[in-house]
Amino acid sequence: MISRDDVAHVARLARLALTDAELERMREQLNAILAHIDALRAVDTTGVEPTSHAVPQFNVMRDDEPRPCFPPEDMLANAPDRAGDFFRVPRIIEE
């Protein structure tokens, strides 16, 4: 069972500001879902390799040649806040 503190910790990791009511509902629902998922632990997977992709493909390479990329104006068109050619965010480093 995961506790309310666990849920609050995961919410911080996931950058989700949840209300108290949401935290409680999330705790109940996650516990219900995890109870279902816990059945997996009983499956014998001794010696079984994990699958990360249905079609195994490794190291897809291309020539290292310059190619046109999107102009800054296109990339900034959806920015919630900008300053010139930059995305503006709240101050991260204290003065």
Add this chain to the structure above:
Amino acid sequence: MRTIHELTDAYRRGETTPSEATDAYLSRIAKLDDKVGAYLTVTADRAHAAARAADERYRRGRPLGPLDGAPITLKDVFCTRGVRTTCASKILESFVPPYDATVVDRLAKAGAVMLGKSNMDEFAMGSSTEHSALRVTRNPWDLTRVPGGSSGGPAAAVAAGLAAGGLGTDTGGSIRQPAAFCGVVGLKPTYGRVSRYGLVAFASSLDHPGPFGLDVTDTARLLGAIAGHDPMDATSIDAPVPDYTAGLEQGVRGLRLGVPDEYFTKGMDAEVEAAVRVAIDVLKGLGATLERVSLPATPHALATYYVIAPAEASSNLARYDGVKYGLRVPGRDLIDMESKTRAAGFGAEVKRRIMLGTYVLSAGYYDAYYGQAQKVRTLVRRDFDAAFARVDLIVAPTTPNVAFRHGEKADPIAMYLNDVFTIPADMSGVPGVSVPCGFTASGLPIGLQLIGRALDEATVLRAARAYERATDWHTRRPELA
């Protein structure tokens, strides 16, 4: 309501034009979509322009190919240059992509006319389209019921005659399940057969773009246009694309069909089971041989999916931080801004999956959940490998039940159980199609699922076409006044 092949035949004969057809669809959308709720954005001006260009090509006797002038809809998960792409989420409600997804570009180059962007569960997470933050979509066969999901918008649009075809995505069943619920054909191609470039990511190892059609021929035509290697998607398979329409009429004589014990479960709807068993007999009557097969890891597939898909989603959705695009809610510092933005921008189901995914990937739980799920995923794949050593196709129900009422599956796990028969093919990457195979006594469509070997969409479609030719379920249309 005409199929794409009927429309393009009529264009060639000069009986109608892409512009006339496009106008008719746009009028029908204006008249009926208040009831159905399939569309989030209608792109009438672009559609008119694309249709006029197609008119001209037919006038000169030089259409681009089998989709030229076909009016279609795209699930609002595909990036469309200059047309907002919302993923049915408040966090992307005003996002206007600077580029087209590869599949969008390929359809445009094939002459298809985009009518607009259709509804879905937010970020493709759901099985009813009820998790859309922007609109309610109703099943055209019964407006009190859901169209399925997550690609409920395109499925409902095609079923209601609000588009001649469409594209969706299938991560746990999100093309095949709404196709079954809405009585249309929906195909999930092999993983990597169709590029994911420009598709808003949900679970990258499981996301499959694919087509919806009124029949198998249209579905094959759409697949032919979107399939093929794309250097912009590193997981795209570099294999030749066959003409999927070429062998469609070859029938099923001599094909070996596997009937999996695990896809006929105690809790399933008796009418669904009966219809699917009759459909399997039809295929036998057409000359296919039947064989019982076992896919023993099936009962674990759902739990495996609900570890892997949320884990991948929690990583993919980390990009919605209020910085580069999408919603921003101001905060006292960067973390506060991100946390408030995501709290305001994501709906309940998306938050639930982000939380679940973050939890199963977090320190101390990774091996027990994520590592174990990846190993069980291998077992699910091995089941298909073993079955396809003996049979050419697997035949099964698409879903354990038919379309349910809005609000009926409020419990998350009840909702997840809808996908028990579709999730295994996503985890294995093998192709699967849902075709209409009957109706319940109350008039709700039932879907037959055909699953094939990796990259063998041609056999899947050929068997689906053989079934379709022997039955008339696919010709029935809902009555929408």
